[in-house]
Amino acid sequence: MARSKVSGEGNRGLVKGKDLKQGPKMRLVGLTGGIASGKSTVSSMFKHNHISVVDADIIARDALKKNSGGYKKVVAAFGPDILQDDGQVDRLKLGRIVFSDASKRQLLNRLLAPYISSGIFLEIFKLWIKGHKVIVLDIPLLFEAKMDKWTKPIVVVWVDPETQLQRLMERDNSTEEDARNRINAQMSLELKKSQADIVIDNTGSRQDLQERFSEDHRSRYLFVATVGLLSSHQAEEISLIVVEKYLSSLGSINLLAADYFLGLIL
Numbered sequence: 001m002a003r004s005k006v007s008g009e010g011n012r013g014l015v016k017g018k019d020l021k022q023g024p025k026m027r028l029v030g031l032t033g034g035i036a037s038g039k040s041t042v043s044s045m046f047k048h049n050h051i052s053v054v055d056a057d058i059i060a061r062d063a064l065k066k067n068s069g070g071y072k073k074v075v076a077a078f079g080p081d082i083l084q085d086d087g088q089v090d091r092l093k094l095g096r097i098v099f100s101d102a103s104k105r106q107l108l109n110r111l112l113a114p115y116i117s118s119g120i121f122l123e124i125f126k127l128w129i130k131g132h133k134v135i136v137l138d139i140p141l142l143f144e145a146k147m148d149k150w151t152k153p154i155v156v157v158w159v160d161p162e163t164q165l166q167r168l169m170e171r172d173n174s175t176e177e178d179a180r181n182r183i184n185a186q187m188s189l190e191l192k193k194s195q196a197d198i199v200i201d202n203t204g205s206r207q208d209l210q211e212r213f214s215e216d217h218r219s220r221y222l223f224v225a226t227v228g229l230l231s232s233h234q235a236e237e238i239s240l241i242v243v244e245k246y247l248s249s250l251g252s253i254n255l256l257a258a259d260y261f262l263g264l265i266l
Ligand SMILES: CC(C)(COP(=O)(O)OP(=O)(O)OC[C@H]1O[C@@H](n2cnc3c(N)ncnc32)[C@H](O)[C@@H]1O)[C@@H](O)C(=O)NCCC(=O)NCCS
Pocket: 034, 035, 036, 056, 057, 060, 064, 091, 092, 094, 095, 098, 105, 108, 109, 112, 116, 139, 140, 141, 142, 182, 185, 186
Protein backbone atom coordinates (compact mmCIF):
# COMPACT_ATOMS: atom_id res chain seq x y z
CA MET A 1 0.00 0.00 0.00
CA ALA A 2 1.37 3.44 -0.91
CA ARG A 3 2.39 5.52 2.08
CA SER A 4 0.81 8.93 2.29
CA LYS A 5 2.96 12.01 2.88
CA VAL A 6 1.00 12.86 5.99
CA SER A 7 -0.64 10.41 8.29
CA GLY A 8 -2.16 10.30 11.72
CA GLU A 9 -5.21 12.05 13.00
CA GLY A 10 -3.41 15.10 14.29
CA ASN A 11 -3.69 16.37 17.81
CA ARG A 12 -6.48 18.81 17.98
CA GLY A 13 -7.53 17.10 21.19
CA LEU A 14 -4.56 18.68 22.90
CA VAL A 15 -5.96 22.16 22.42
CA LYS A 16 -9.61 21.27 22.85
CA GLY A 17 -11.73 24.14 24.00
CA LYS A 18 -9.28 26.84 22.91
CA ASP A 19 -10.28 29.48 20.43
CA LEU A 20 -7.98 29.19 17.41
CA LYS A 21 -7.38 32.95 17.49
CA GLN A 22 -5.95 32.72 20.97
CA GLY A 23 -4.99 29.12 20.71
CA PRO A 24 -1.52 27.76 20.82
CA LYS A 25 1.04 28.04 18.06
CA MET A 26 2.25 25.04 16.15
CA ARG A 27 5.05 22.82 17.34
CA LEU A 28 7.25 20.85 14.94
CA VAL A 29 8.90 17.80 16.44
CA GLY A 30 11.99 16.59 14.52
CA LEU A 31 12.34 12.85 14.01
CA THR A 32 15.61 11.71 12.52
CA GLY A 33 18.39 9.15 12.80
CA GLY A 34 20.63 7.10 10.53
CA ILE A 35 19.52 5.12 7.52
CA ALA A 36 17.60 2.03 8.70
CA SER A 37 17.90 3.09 12.36
CA GLY A 38 14.12 2.77 12.71
CA LYS A 39 12.61 6.19 11.98
CA SER A 40 9.67 4.77 10.03
CA THR A 41 9.05 2.25 12.78
CA VAL A 42 8.95 5.03 15.40
CA SER A 43 6.92 7.31 13.16
CA SER A 44 4.21 4.64 12.88
CA MET A 45 4.05 4.65 16.67
CA PHE A 46 3.41 8.40 16.65
CA LYS A 47 0.67 7.84 14.06
CA HIS A 48 -0.92 5.19 16.25
CA ASN A 49 -1.01 7.84 18.95
CA HIS A 50 -2.90 10.16 16.59
CA ILE A 51 0.02 12.49 15.99
CA SER A 52 0.45 13.64 12.39
CA VAL A 53 3.73 12.78 10.70
CA VAL A 54 5.15 14.43 7.57
CA ASP A 55 7.41 11.91 5.80
CA ALA A 56 10.27 13.56 3.88
CA ASP A 57 11.15 10.35 2.02
CA ILE A 58 7.70 10.28 0.42
CA ILE A 59 7.95 13.95 -0.52
CA ALA A 60 11.41 13.26 -2.00
CA ARG A 61 9.91 10.44 -4.08
CA ASP A 62 7.23 12.81 -5.42
CA ALA A 63 9.98 15.27 -6.30
CA LEU A 64 11.47 12.68 -8.68
CA LYS A 65 8.20 11.56 -10.30
CA LYS A 66 8.17 11.48 -14.07
CA ASN A 67 7.90 14.94 -15.63
CA SER A 68 7.98 16.82 -12.32
CA GLY A 69 10.32 19.81 -12.02
CA GLY A 70 12.82 17.79 -9.98
CA TYR A 71 12.73 14.92 -12.49
CA LYS A 72 13.52 17.24 -15.39
CA LYS A 73 16.48 18.79 -13.59
CA VAL A 74 17.86 15.43 -12.48
CA VAL A 75 17.51 13.81 -15.91
CA ALA A 76 19.16 16.83 -17.54
CA ALA A 77 22.08 16.56 -15.11
CA PHE A 78 22.52 12.77 -14.91
CA GLY A 79 21.45 11.80 -18.42
CA PRO A 80 18.85 9.33 -19.75
CA ASP A 81 20.85 6.31 -18.52
CA ILE A 82 19.19 6.68 -15.12
CA LEU A 83 15.74 6.04 -16.63
CA GLN A 84 13.77 2.82 -16.83
CA ASP A 85 11.96 1.80 -20.02
CA ASP A 86 8.78 3.49 -18.77
CA GLY A 87 10.60 6.80 -18.36
CA GLN A 88 10.56 6.76 -14.56
CA VAL A 89 13.85 7.21 -12.70
CA ASP A 90 15.52 3.90 -11.90
CA ARG A 91 16.01 4.59 -8.19
CA LEU A 92 18.30 1.64 -7.63
CA LYS A 93 20.60 2.80 -10.42
CA LEU A 94 20.59 6.44 -9.32
CA GLY A 95 21.17 5.29 -5.73
CA ARG A 96 24.25 3.28 -6.78
CA ILE A 97 25.63 6.36 -8.53
CA VAL A 98 25.05 8.89 -5.78
CA PHE A 99 25.85 6.73 -2.76
CA SER A 100 29.29 5.89 -4.13
CA ASP A 101 30.23 9.38 -5.28
CA ALA A 102 29.99 12.35 -2.90
CA SER A 103 30.09 15.01 -5.61
CA LYS A 104 27.23 13.39 -7.56
CA ARG A 105 25.26 13.04 -4.32
CA GLN A 106 25.77 16.73 -3.58
CA LEU A 107 24.58 17.53 -7.08
CA LEU A 108 21.41 15.44 -6.63
CA ASN A 109 20.81 17.02 -3.21
CA ARG A 110 21.23 20.49 -4.64
CA LEU A 111 18.80 19.81 -7.48
CA LEU A 112 16.10 18.25 -5.32
CA ALA A 113 16.42 20.26 -2.10
CA PRO A 114 14.16 23.14 -3.19
CA TYR A 115 11.36 20.73 -4.20
CA ILE A 116 11.71 18.67 -1.03
CA SER A 117 11.67 21.69 1.27
CA SER A 118 8.70 23.25 -0.51
CA GLY A 119 6.88 19.89 -0.28
CA ILE A 120 7.56 19.68 3.45
CA PHE A 121 6.43 23.25 4.06
CA LEU A 122 3.28 22.74 2.03
CA GLU A 123 2.33 19.74 4.19
CA ILE A 124 3.05 21.78 7.34
CA PHE A 125 0.83 24.62 6.11
CA LYS A 126 -1.99 22.26 5.21
CA LEU A 127 -1.95 20.80 8.70
CA TRP A 128 -1.62 24.22 10.30
CA ILE A 129 -4.63 25.50 8.38
CA LYS A 130 -6.57 22.47 9.58
CA GLY A 131 -5.70 23.44 13.14
CA HIS A 132 -3.10 20.81 13.97
CA LYS A 133 -0.80 22.00 16.69
CA VAL A 134 1.85 19.31 16.94
CA ILE A 135 3.42 17.68 13.89
CA VAL A 136 6.26 15.22 13.70
CA LEU A 137 8.66 15.82 10.78
CA ASP A 138 10.32 12.54 9.81
CA ILE A 139 13.39 13.85 7.95
CA PRO A 140 16.41 11.57 7.50
CA LEU A 141 18.64 14.54 6.63
CA LEU A 142 17.21 16.92 9.26
CA PHE A 143 20.68 18.05 10.44
CA GLU A 144 22.43 17.79 7.07
CA ALA A 145 19.73 19.96 5.42
CA LYS A 146 19.79 22.36 8.40
CA MET A 147 16.07 21.92 9.05
CA ASP A 148 16.76 21.19 12.71
CA LYS A 149 16.43 24.91 13.43
CA TRP A 150 12.67 24.62 12.94
CA THR A 151 12.10 21.63 15.20
CA LYS A 152 11.96 21.22 18.94
CA PRO A 153 12.35 18.73 20.45
CA ILE A 154 14.59 16.68 18.14
CA VAL A 155 14.14 12.94 18.51
CA VAL A 156 17.00 10.78 17.21
CA VAL A 157 16.43 7.06 16.65
CA TRP A 158 19.74 5.36 17.37
CA VAL A 159 21.04 1.81 16.85
CA ASP A 160 24.51 0.38 17.26
CA PRO A 161 26.50 0.33 13.98
CA GLU A 162 26.49 -3.46 13.57
CA THR A 163 22.70 -3.71 13.99
CA GLN A 164 22.21 -0.80 11.58
CA LEU A 165 24.32 -2.51 8.90
CA GLN A 166 22.53 -5.85 9.33
CA ARG A 167 19.04 -4.32 9.22
CA LEU A 168 19.87 -2.22 6.19
CA MET A 169 21.32 -5.16 4.23
CA GLU A 170 18.35 -7.30 5.16
CA ARG A 171 15.69 -4.71 4.35
CA ASP A 172 17.19 -3.61 1.01
CA ASN A 173 18.61 -7.01 0.14
CA SER A 174 21.86 -5.20 -0.53
CA THR A 175 25.55 -6.06 -0.41
CA GLU A 176 27.69 -4.95 2.51
CA GLU A 177 29.50 -2.49 0.23
CA ASP A 178 26.26 -0.83 -0.94
CA ALA A 179 24.95 -0.68 2.61
CA ARG A 180 28.17 0.85 3.97
CA ASN A 181 28.15 3.43 1.18
CA ARG A 182 24.64 4.46 2.16
CA ILE A 183 25.52 4.68 5.84
CA ASN A 184 28.65 6.72 5.11
CA ALA A 185 26.66 9.14 2.95
CA GLN A 186 25.08 10.60 6.08
CA MET A 187 26.33 12.53 9.08
CA SER A 188 27.49 10.02 11.69
CA LEU A 189 24.74 8.64 13.89
CA GLU A 190 26.88 9.35 16.97
CA LEU A 191 27.01 13.04 16.06
CA LYS A 192 23.25 13.10 15.49
CA LYS A 193 22.77 11.44 18.87
CA SER A 194 24.89 14.11 20.55
CA GLN A 195 22.61 16.82 19.12
CA ALA A 196 19.32 15.16 20.12
CA ASP A 197 16.91 16.32 22.80
CA ILE A 198 15.56 12.78 23.05
CA VAL A 199 17.37 9.59 21.99
CA ILE A 200 15.47 6.39 21.27
CA ASP A 201 17.71 3.34 21.41
CA ASN A 202 16.31 0.88 18.86
CA THR A 203 19.02 -1.75 19.22
CA GLY A 204 16.66 -4.17 20.95
CA SER A 205 13.62 -5.96 19.57
CA ARG A 206 10.53 -4.29 18.12
CA GLN A 207 8.73 -5.30 21.30
CA ASP A 208 11.36 -3.47 23.40
CA LEU A 209 10.90 -0.39 21.25
CA GLN A 210 7.12 -0.52 21.51
CA GLU A 211 7.24 -0.89 25.29
CA ARG A 212 9.73 1.92 25.73
CA PHE A 213 7.70 4.18 23.50
CA SER A 214 4.36 3.57 25.16
CA GLU A 215 5.37 3.30 28.80
CA ASP A 216 8.00 5.95 29.14
CA HIS A 217 8.40 8.21 26.18
CA ARG A 218 4.94 8.89 24.89
CA SER A 219 3.85 11.10 27.75
CA ARG A 220 7.20 12.83 27.63
CA TYR A 221 6.88 13.58 23.91
CA LEU A 222 3.45 14.99 24.30
CA PHE A 223 4.53 17.05 27.28
CA VAL A 224 7.64 18.46 25.61
CA ALA A 225 5.75 19.00 22.39
CA THR A 226 2.99 21.05 23.98
CA VAL A 227 5.05 23.06 26.44
CA GLY A 228 5.51 26.64 25.39
CA LEU A 229 2.74 26.72 22.78
CA LEU A 230 1.55 30.27 22.33
CA SER A 231 -1.20 32.06 20.47
CA SER A 232 -1.30 32.38 16.69
CA HIS A 233 -3.43 35.33 15.62
CA GLN A 234 -2.67 34.84 11.91
CA ALA A 235 -4.28 31.42 11.88
CA GLU A 236 -7.56 32.59 10.37
CA GLU A 237 -6.02 35.16 8.08
CA ILE A 238 -4.02 32.96 5.73
CA SER A 239 -6.00 30.45 3.76
CA LEU A 240 -4.64 27.24 2.35
CA ILE A 241 -5.39 28.50 -1.16
CA VAL A 242 -3.24 31.57 -0.66
CA VAL A 243 -0.39 29.49 0.68
CA GLU A 244 -0.62 26.91 -2.09
CA LYS A 245 -0.80 29.59 -4.77
CA TYR A 246 2.15 31.35 -3.26
CA LEU A 247 4.25 28.20 -3.12
CA SER A 248 3.38 27.08 -6.62
CA SER A 249 4.10 30.54 -7.99
CA LEU A 250 7.60 30.17 -6.60
CA GLY A 251 7.96 26.86 -8.41
CA SER A 252 10.54 25.83 -5.93
CA ILE A 253 10.54 27.48 -2.58
CA ASN A 254 13.08 29.99 -1.61
CA LEU A 255 14.21 29.40 1.93
CA LEU A 256 13.74 33.03 2.89
CA ALA A 257 10.07 32.69 2.03
CA ALA A 258 9.87 29.55 4.13
CA ASP A 259 11.53 31.36 7.01
CA TYR A 260 9.02 34.16 6.67
CA PHE A 261 6.01 31.84 6.77
CA LEU A 262 7.40 29.76 9.57
CA GLY A 263 8.09 32.97 11.48
CA LEU A 264 4.36 33.70 11.26
CA ILE A 265 3.17 30.38 12.53
CA LEU A 266 5.77 28.96 14.86
C1 LIG B 1 19.02 8.31 -4.49
C2 LIG B 1 17.57 7.83 -4.42
C3 LIG B 1 16.92 7.93 -5.79
C4 LIG B 1 17.59 6.34 -3.98
O1 LIG B 1 16.26 5.90 -3.83
P1 LIG B 1 15.88 4.63 -2.91
O2 LIG B 1 14.45 4.31 -3.24
O3 LIG B 1 16.91 3.56 -3.13
O4 LIG B 1 16.04 5.10 -1.40
P2 LIG B 1 15.00 5.99 -0.53
O5 LIG B 1 14.65 7.23 -1.27
O6 LIG B 1 13.89 5.13 -0.06
O7 LIG B 1 15.92 6.46 0.68
C5 LIG B 1 16.25 5.55 1.71
C6 LIG B 1 17.10 6.26 2.72
O8 LIG B 1 18.33 6.67 2.13
C7 LIG B 1 18.79 7.82 2.80
N1 LIG B 1 19.03 8.87 1.79
C8 LIG B 1 18.26 9.22 0.74
N2 LIG B 1 18.81 10.24 0.06
C9 LIG B 1 19.97 10.53 0.69
C10 LIG B 1 20.99 11.47 0.44
N3 LIG B 1 20.89 12.31 -0.58
N4 LIG B 1 22.04 11.50 1.30
C11 LIG B 1 22.12 10.65 2.34
N5 LIG B 1 21.18 9.73 2.62
C12 LIG B 1 20.12 9.68 1.81
C13 LIG B 1 17.69 8.23 3.80
O9 LIG B 1 18.01 7.73 5.06
C14 LIG B 1 16.48 7.53 3.26
O10 LIG B 1 15.56 7.26 4.29
C15 LIG B 1 16.74 8.65 -3.40
O11 LIG B 1 17.15 8.36 -2.08
C16 LIG B 1 16.83 10.16 -3.59
O12 LIG B 1 16.23 10.68 -4.51
N6 LIG B 1 17.60 10.85 -2.72
C17 LIG B 1 17.75 12.27 -2.79
C18 LIG B 1 16.61 12.95 -2.08
C19 LIG B 1 16.82 13.01 -0.60
O13 LIG B 1 17.68 13.74 -0.15
N7 LIG B 1 16.03 12.24 0.17
C20 LIG B 1 16.05 12.26 1.60
C21 LIG B 1 14.87 13.02 2.13
S1 LIG B 1 15.34 14.21 3.33
